[in-house]
Amino acid sequence: MGLTGELLARWAARRPHLLVAAAPGASAARLAVEAQADRAGWPLAAAPADADVLVVAGDPGPELSAAIERVWDQFPGPRARVRVVDPADVASGLAAAVARLTGTAGERPDPGPDGAQLDGGSGRHGHGDHGGMSMPGGLMMAERAEDRDGLKLDALHLALGPVLADWPAGLVVELAVQGDVVQSASARVLPPADPAAVRPYPDVDHPGLRRRRQAVAHLDSLSRLWAVVGWPAGAATARRLRDALVDDVPLAAAYAGFRPLDRRARRSHALRRATDGLGVLSAVTAVRAGVEIPATACGDATARWRRRLAETDRLLSGGEPDTSPEPDAVAVRELAAHLMVGLDLAAARVVLASFDPDPDELVAARMRS
């Protein structure tokens, strides 16, 4: 490496972009990664093309591992990867990965996939198994299908997840889209290597810790929703508060930080305009979808984030942790997927993020049944 190369590498190391691929059940590790990235001033990438370091949080199962490998193959390089399971190892693990990326660790950095010009996949995370004609490059042609206005339009099969920014860990929503309008959606979770060991993040015995972790989960969901809505300032503030709570700041201090965010969100007309009327859930919708309705999920996306704010407020001001039985996670996931149909991609993602189905809960529910 020449002198210029070394200088570039040193400057580039100030701001490596991380792509986080989390497995269900690894919330603590993922939260530690995101907090460390925030402390170091390293942004979280939205796509592999924008990323330098792949961070795998937790222990993914075979299907999720395969998806992560495909994402890894799309890193442009130079690139580095690291897997973290224990939150205590996050800081050292990330630092070592960045050192490998810049070549300061004494070895040459991984230059990227061989023949990086081709990535051999139809979508970034597609699971392209659809019949139909193929094209040069091994890609499928879109099939045609009736659309909602009775026209025949190309229908494209697109999988959202499992590795996507501001997205529940391991969740895959398989969509058929015409233009960018969702025609059908089905959601599932790719399990971790040991699904039996998964415990939802707030599921701890100590009531004080439980209260704290429930607030963390709500703030985590809010930050994801606001990032999807495109309100980066709100998302960043919610994430900071969340990280502070994980770091054991006193509840009163967290509450003092939460109040202005709460006020700002509730008063924002623009925010309400972005979520009003999306994913309206009524008893009728639920019956039609054939699922039992969790009372806390009624109303539109705005109602859901306001309820999360209210619940966070209650927990942070010293309220007792919520002991009511968790809403049926599978039903919530099904409803969310059901309500995505007929919306454009942007609105559909807002709807999903407003429910924010908890993948840990989904895996645990599957193990119970």
Next chain:
Amino acid sequence: MTTGAWWGVLPAAGVLLGVALAAAALAGLLDPAGGSTLARRAGRPVWETARLLRQRRRGVVAADTLLWRLGLAGPLVVALLMVVVVPLGDRVAADLPVGVVWFNAMDVLLWAAVWLAGWGSNSAYGLVGGYRFLAQALGYELPLMFALTAPAVAAGSLRIADVVAAQRELWFVVWMPVAFLVFLGAVLAFSMSGPFAYPDGRDVAGGVLTEPSGVDRLILLAGRYALLAAGAATAVALFLGGGSGPLLPAWLWSLVKTLAVVAALVALRGRVPVLRADRVMRVAWLGALPATLAQVLAVAMLAVGRG
């Protein structure tokens, strides 16, 4: 107003890139998540540029590489072509008699450029990003055209130098504030930032930014900041009296005002949630469009009255 030789384009390009760099540095400075020290935050454009120069370019299966790269370079080229007609103080690279129309025509070129940047990558998210820009452009373009009409009508000329000269007594921002605000909104929209960061939204993994890496990405990101700078420079010439001001030389006034407008735009970004295409249409066609039409009517009546 003096027009230099052909190489007068070079200083214009240099100033444009300098202002774009300042905008990127300020964006880093204002982002609390950018690192612990101020130097680290403000240095963001340097770190990012180094990172992207070091990163490899990547391709996508069956991408239309030629059109894709044309689209990626488009925003930067368009920004350069825009500032060619905008005077810095009393110097301008190309004193076109139809400068205002030229600016608008360059802006319309963006429709093709951003669309190609999304479509050419042969990626579903990129394609959605391209579509989103067209939907957004449909919203902002008409209000922008009428907002541009107002200063031209008031000055009785499409030459930007004449528009600047017509503001000797009173800056146009004072008697056409609606046109000024709509113009600034359109600048945010065509540079895909703030409430209009929709074609490059995080919810579609970056949209038009999903696939490009390395130099390709650098050019597109630089183009976005350059568009912000070009828009701000035009706003200064059309509404804020160009280089007029006490004490300082005219070119410095132009620069100071441009930097102030850029700073205001950058500070605004990120505070407002993104407007989805359907919401943009409502805001643009039911709010901004009638308002700018009323503004143009008022300006035209005043211009006729004066005589």
